[in-house]
Amino acid sequence: xQQVKQSPQSLIVQKGGISIIxxxxxxxxxxxxxxxxxxxxxxxxxxxxxxxxxxxxKEGRFTISFNKSAKQFSxxxxxxxxxxSATYFxxxxxxxxxxxxxxxxxxxxxxx
Amino acid sequence: DGGITQSPKYLFRKEGQNVTLSCEQNLNHxxxxxxxxxxxxxxRLIYYSQIVNDFQKGDIAEGYSVSREKKESxxxxxxxxxxxxxxxxxxxxxxxxxxEAFFGQGTRLTVV
Numbered sequence: 001x002q003q004v005k006q007s008p009q010s011l012i013v014q015k016g017g018i019s020i021i022x023x024x025x026x027x028x029x030x031x032x033x034x035x036x037x038x039x040x041x042x043x044x045x046x047x048x049x050x051x052x053x054x055x056x057x058k059e060g061r062f063t064i065s066f067n068k069s070a071k072q073f074s075x076x077x078x079x080x081x082x083x084x085s086a087t088y089f090x091x092x093x094x095x096x097x098x099x100x101x102x103x104x105x106x107x108x109x110x111x112x
Numbered sequence: 113d114g115g116i117t118q119s120p121k122y123l124f125r126k127e128g129q130n131v132t133l134s135c136e137q138n139l140n141h142x143x144x145x146x147x148x149x150x151x152x153x154x155x156r157l158i159y160y161s162q163i164v165n166d167f168q169k170g171d172i173a174e175g176y177s178v179s180r181e182k183k184e185s186x187x188x189x190x191x192x193x194x195x196x197x198x199x200x201x202x203x204x205x206x207x208x209x210x211x212e213a214f215f216g217q218g219t220r221l222t223v224v
Binding site for chain 1: 154216
């Protein structure tokens with residue numbers, strides 16, 4: 001119930017291409033869905049987040065698409081750059097909940 | 113600067129020893145968390161604390177202990193009972209309003 005399933009485990013994209021990472025959840029009480037970006041040897045940092053009252057949120061080249069009925073959300077990275085190469089984690093939490101539940105992570109490599 | 117400070121960055125432990133990882137935050141956050149990260153396994157929750165003098169076990173608490181004597185501090189002790197302690201340890205904090213979690217830069221623990 002508290003799991004967040006993330007796919008793919010790894011992804012290779014050409015520079016300028018679109019990177020897409022998907023997550024699915026079961027707990028309908030979740031109401032906050034962030035994506036974190038982590039570079040090697042560093043702590044994760046918030047990239048973008050969405051709440052279920054909207055179906056899409058865009059910040060620069062990064063977009064979250066949210067499908068409440070399917071209980072899925074995804075991260076799209078447009079015009080992917082080598083500097084985007086990192087590990088990406090989706091997560092979920094709920095009001096009154098006491099922890100973020102993380103997906104297993106996706107290792108993204110953008111080839112130049 | 114506000115943030116979370118973890119120390120040390122690298123730590124080496126001999127088998128049978130207890131070691132303590134430090135985590136300090138000046139964000140005035142109520143909640144603090146410890147995660148363990150192993151290659152390809154995402155972030156696994158060890159312990160978390162919502163308020164001073166209170167903490168709960170996460171998914172992989174065996175072999176670890178914590179304390180929360182001050183709001184700013186949440187140290188993690190890796191005991192000799194932890195059979196495979198070599199990993200990257202991340203501390204995080206979060207406010208009560210179900211939003212962004214902030215992470216420290218991590219401590220890499222190696223058993224020698």
